[in-house]
Amino acid sequence: MLYKVMDRSRRDFLRSMAMSAALAAVSDLSLPAMAHAADPDKPDKWVKGVCRYCGTGCGVLIGVKNGRAVAIQGDPNNHNAGLLCLKGSLLIPVLNCKERVTQPLVRRQKGGPLTPISWDEALDLMASKFKDSIAKYGPDSVAWYGSGQCLTEESYLANKIFKGGFGTNNVDGNPRLCMASAVGGYTTTFGKDEPMGSYEDIDKATCFFIIGSNTSEAHPVLFRRVARRKQVEPGVKIIVADPRRTNTSRIADIHIAFRPGTDLALMHSMAWVIIHEELDNPRFWNRHVNFINPEGQPATFEDYKAFLEQYRPEKVAEICQIPVQQIYDAGRIFAESAATMSLWCMGINQRVQGVFANNLIHNLHLLTGQICRPGATSFSLTGQPNACGGVRDTGSLAHLLPAGRQVANPKHRAEMEQLWGLPQGRISPKVGPHTVALFEALGRSEIRCVIICETNPAHTLPNLNKFHKAMSNPDAFIVSIEAFPDAVTLQFADLVLAPAFWCERDGVYGCGERRYSLTEKAVDGPGQVRPTVNTLVEFAKRAGVDPKLVNFKNAEDVWNEWRMVSKGTTYDFSGMTRERLRKESGILWPCPSEDHPGTPMRFVRGVDPLVPANHPTRVFFYGKPDGRACIFMRPAKGAAEEPDQDYPLYLTSMRVIDHWHTATMTGKVPELLKANPAAFVEINSADAAKYNIKHGEMVIVETRRDAIALPARVSDICRPGLIAVPFFDAKKLVNKLFLDATDPGSREPEYKICAARLRKA
Numbered sequence: 050m051l052y053k054v055m056d057r058s059r060r061d062f063l064r065s066m067a068m069s070a071a072l073a074a075v076s077d078l079s080l081p082a083m084a085h086a087a088d089p090d091k092p093d094k095w096v097k098g099v100c101r102y103c104g105t106g107c108g109v110l111i112g113v114k115n116g117r118a119v120a121i122q123g124d125p126n127n128h129n130a131g132l133l134c135l136k137g138s139l140l141i142p143v144l145n146c147k148e149r150v151t152q153p154l155v156r157r158q159k160g161g162p163l164t165p166i167s168w169d170e171a172l173d174l175m176a177s178k179f180k181d182s183i184a185k186y187g188p189d190s191v192a193w194y195g196s197g198q199c200l201t202e203e204s205y206l207a208n209k210i211f212k213g214g215f216g217t218n219n220v221d222g223n224p225r226l227c228m229a230s231a232v233g234g235y236t237t238t239f240g241k242d243e244p245m246g247s248y249e250d251i252d253k254a255t256c257f258f259i260i261g262s263n264t265s266e267a268h269p270v271l272f273r274r275v276a277r278r279k280q281v282e283p284g285v286k287i288i289v290a291d292p293r294r295t296n297t298s299r300i301a302d303i304h305i306a307f308r309p310g311t312d313l314a315l316m317h318s319m320a321w322v323i324i325h326e327e328l329d330n331p332r333f334w335n336r337h338v339n340f341i342n343p344e345g346q347p348a349t350f351e352d353y354k355a356f357l358e359q360y361r362p363e364k365v366a367e368i369c370q371i372p373v374q375q376i377y378d379a380g381r382i383f384a385e386s387a388a389t390m391s392l393w394c395m396g397i398n399q400r401v402q403g404v405f406a407n408n409l410i411h412n413l414h415l416l417t418g419q420i421c422r423p424g425a426t427s428f429s430l431t432g433q434p435n436a437c438g439g440v441r442d443t444g445s446l447a448h449l450l451p452a453g454r455q456v457a458n459p460k461h462r463a464e465m466e467q468l469w470g471l472p473q474g475r476i477s478p479k480v481g482p483h484t485v486a487l488f489e490a491l492g493r494s495e496i497r498c499v500i501i502c503e504t505n506p507a508h509t510l511p512n513l514n515k516f517h518k519a520m521s522n523p524d525a526f527i528v529s530i531e532a533f534p535d536a537v538t539l540q541f542a543d544l545v546l547a548p549a550f551w552c553e554r555d556g557v558y559g560c561g562e563r564r565y566s567l568t569e570k571a572v573d574g575p576g577q578v579r580p581t582v583n584t585l586v587e588f589a590k591r592a593g594v595d596p597k598l599v600n601f602k603n604a605e606d607v608w609n610e611w612r613m614v615s616k617g618t619t620y621d622f623s624g625m626t627r628e629r630l631r632k633e634s635g636i637l638w639p640c641p642s643e644d645h646p647g648t649p650m651r652f653v654r655g656v657d658p659l660v661p662a663n664h665p666t667r668v669f670f671y672g673k674p675d676g677r678a679c680i681f682m683r684p685a686k687g688a689a690e691e692p693d694q695d696y697p698l699y700l701t702s703m704r705v706i707d708h709w710h711t712a713t714m715t716g717k718v719p720e721l722l723k724a725n726p727a728a729f730v731e732i733n734s735a736d737a738a739k740y741n742i743k744h745g746e747m748v749i750v751e752t753r754r755d756a757i758a759l760p761a762r763v764s765d766i767c768r769p770g771l772i773a774v775p776f777f778d779a780k781k782l783v784n785k786l787f788l789d790a791t792d793p794g795s796r797e798p799e800y801k802i803c804a805a806r807l808r809k810a
Contacts, residue, residue, distance in 0.1 A: 092113055094112075096552065097567070097568075098569060099560075099566045099567075100137040101198075104268075104436055104560055105129070105561065106434060108566060109122070110124050111571045111572075118572050121133070121140055124634050126634040128248045128562070135269070135707070136706075136721065142717060144551055144553075144572075149533065149576070151547055152578075154545040155545075159523055159543075168579070174544060175528055178526045179592045189217050189496075191211070192491075193208075193499070194499055194506065195223075195503070195504070196223050197224045197432065197437075199222075199435060199439050200435065200557060201611065202556050202607035202611070203581045204440055205443040209598065210594055217477060218456050219482065221484050223433070224446070225483055225484040225797060226509060226797065227399065228797075229398070229795035230792055230794075231407055231429040231431075232441055233404035234411060237404065238681070239411070239673070240671070240672020242453065244427070244429055246425075246649070246650055248271065249423070251274045251275055251278055254285070255285050255388050256285065257287045258288045258290070258389060258390070259288065259290070259301075260316075260396065261394060261801075262393050263704065264297045265295065265296040265706070266706040269706060275287070286382050290315065290379075292306055292308070292699075293701075294766050306768045308369050308768075309699045310691070311368050311687075312396075314685040315371075316409040316412070318360045318366075318380075320413060320416055321380075326380070328385060328417065330416070330417050331350075334350070336668075337666070337676075338679070362376040383417065386419070388419065389414070390425065391427045393430065394430040394432065395702075395800070399800040401791065404794040408679075408681045408683050412680045414426070415680050421650060421652050434558045435558040438560070438563075439558065442620055443611065448481070450476070451614050452619075452620040453618060453619055456480050459478070462478065468613075468614055469598065470598070482496075483791070484796070485796065485798060489519060492520075497524055498528075500530065501528065501530070507520060507537040508537040511787040512754055512787060512789035514755060520538075525543075526544075530545075530546045530581055532550040535716070537779050546581075548580070548584070549578045549579060550574060552572060554581075556604045556608075557608060564637050564647075565637075565638065566630070569631065609626075615638075621638065622639065622641075623640075623642070624644070629643065639658055641658050641659075689790035689799050689802075689803075690799075692770070692805075695806070698736070698771065698807060699802060700772055700774070701773045701774075701800075702775070705775050716779075725775075727780065728775055728783060729759050730759040731772060731773040732761050732763050733767045733769045734763050734764065735769045740808070742807070744761060744762065744763040745762075746810075747760055749807070750774065751807075752786045752787070754787070755785040774786070784800075787799075
């Protein structure tokens with residue numbers, strides 16, 4: 050049973066899981082979906098839903114008996130084919146845990162305790178604070194900070210209330226901290242956000258280029274699918290580029306442990322190899338690509354070739370501190386494979402050069418024609434269950450409007466005003482502040498009221514001491530919609546609202562492959578919890594928003610409006626009725642009609658319904674005016690803060706398989722908490738010897754912002770000169786160590802690199 054498995058050490062457990070995956074792959078069997086049953090009796094019914102954790106978006110079936118969730122198993126009809134990871138298999142204890150916010154709470158005075166308040170009083174207080182702030186200081190004095198964990202209906206509704214009802218674009222969310230650079234990379238290269246491929250490509254790829262992703266721990270179900278692909282077809286090659294020797298890298302044919310911050314130079318050098326060994330695909334790039342120089346102007350292939358001369362492998366090998374042969378091998382394997390799939394995540398995105406790094410991954414695919422074919426695609430992995438379908442698609446960021454529209458575009462604002470029945474000019478042309486700027490504005494009293502929904506910024510923001518001070522501003526009125534009372538953000542909240550959690554209400558998640566799936570309501574929530582859609586509708590009415598703008602009874606009403614807003618756009622999923630979503634285990638957009646099966650590959654004639662059937666070319670990047678994607682000559686630059694004499698080490702953030710984000714959920718599961726109870730610092734054995742540090746000893750990790758004591762884990766995982774810390778532990782807020790420098794294009798912070806030093810505690 051699972052409990053007995055968890056009595057073993059974490060390393061033993063991971064090893065057994067890896068061996069099981071390999072055995073299942075070799076024997077052509079599937080791993081069984083794990084089920085956690087608090088009740089030994091058979092459930093009365095199984096209700097279809099989606100896992101609450103990462104952006105993989107695994108389908109689940111929730112077993113219900115006597116009105117209580119008692120078991121979980123993987124949905125065999127969804128993309129995960131019945132498989133769940135360890136965390137997903139233990140979701141039932143999270144749902145049924147005693148530590149829940151079950152009624153509204155208010156802090157009568159700053160620094161005082163949170164005490165119960167009725168829903169009527171809570172909503173009246175919230176509405177009056179927002180109305181007064183708008184009346185005195187204007188609509189830009191209020192804000193919404195959402196989450197990739199909110200339902201699509203919640204994000205769309207909040208976006209409409211703030212941008213259409215209040216008239217402010219002060220709407221952002223935590224996908225700014227994890228996926229904004231991926232958005233920037235897709236939109237600048239292809240003209241439209243989100244991957245063109247799907248998870249099906251994993252089963253057809255013959256080469257995987259995994260960079261900046263510890264897939265085995267962050268996306269275990271997808272990693273198992275990659276491992277199975279290699280086991281079934283031994284000729285499949287895996288290239289892992291990561292300064293850490295993770296479990297992901299241990300199945301790689303080539304592990305490129307480059308010096309942190311030099312991956313842009315590495316990818317340019319791979320492109321140099323591809324061109325100079327005539328492994329590029331001129332037929333493809335001549336027809337489908339524009340070259341763009343460092344100044345953003347049109348260029349030629351010869352210009353690009355000349356630009357790459359500064360990234361010759363021999364020079365870049367010295368910069369990256371890697372064997373030069375690895376660059377040649379990686380470039381050749383990438384180009385010569387029958388179908389290459391790139392996978393990446395936070396190691397690429399959470400950088401001041403994050404958008405550029407995304408562009409360079411796309412460059413390699415466009416240069417070789419390894420794109421828009423089965424198994425050949427550049428695929429960004431998503432961190433949260435609904436960062437794509439709930440925030441990126443609905444336009445719930447400061448610069449966006451729904452379905453790919455832009456705040457700065459007058460035509461797009463006019464379209465949304467017409468769709469929402471607003472007077473002309475109602476939507477502000479002023480782009481709102483990105484996440485870091487939003488909380489800075491809260492500290493300066495420029496923003497005075499903010500709703501924080503299903504996220505924990507007092508734990509997740511970088512340079513936390515700065516933002517804890519901002520959230521302590523006596524002028525600020527902070528509302529937190531949060532299910533778990535131990536979230537650090539509740540320490541700063543003036544009002545806490547109790548939401549229905551996961552399958553206690555119905556709604557849609559959109560995962561990383563453009564798949565929209567419905568979580569149906571399975572059980573009633575405890576105490577006085579309410580669906581957030583209902584809370585937002587009631588708040589908006591009391592705050593003075595035109596009732597016609599929020600004329601919704603439930604999440605299904607919101608979904609049906611959002612479907613119509615998408616109609617005719619490049620995000621068109623108007624064919625995804627609620628009834629279809631109840632019957633099917635997810636559908637991939639575009640899906641423009643109720644009889645359309647969904648789209649596994651975008652931009653391809655005969656597959657993507659948005660490419661005309663009579664289009665003269667098979668591939669058409671319709672996000673660009675001329676239908677051509679871009680290969681960018683992006684200069685390789687270093688991090689915002691590099692090691693120096695005083696702080697000689699690189700510090701990076703990382704994740705562990707046992708916990709998700711701030712552990713407000715996984716920390717409720719004894720098995721997971723036992724496996725990894727507290728934060729630590731990974732140190733390479735050579736560095737440990739240099740500092741006379743032994744495994745398990747307490748050390749001080751110090752940056753220019755703060756210092757934290759952590760136990761040392763000495764191993765070969767980090768390359769020499771690099772240390773790594775996980776961020777799940779609320780008692781050790783390691784994000785106090787990281788700086789809040791952001792990518793100038795995406796405004797995503799650089800969590801992956803800063804300068805640090807070590808000493809014994």
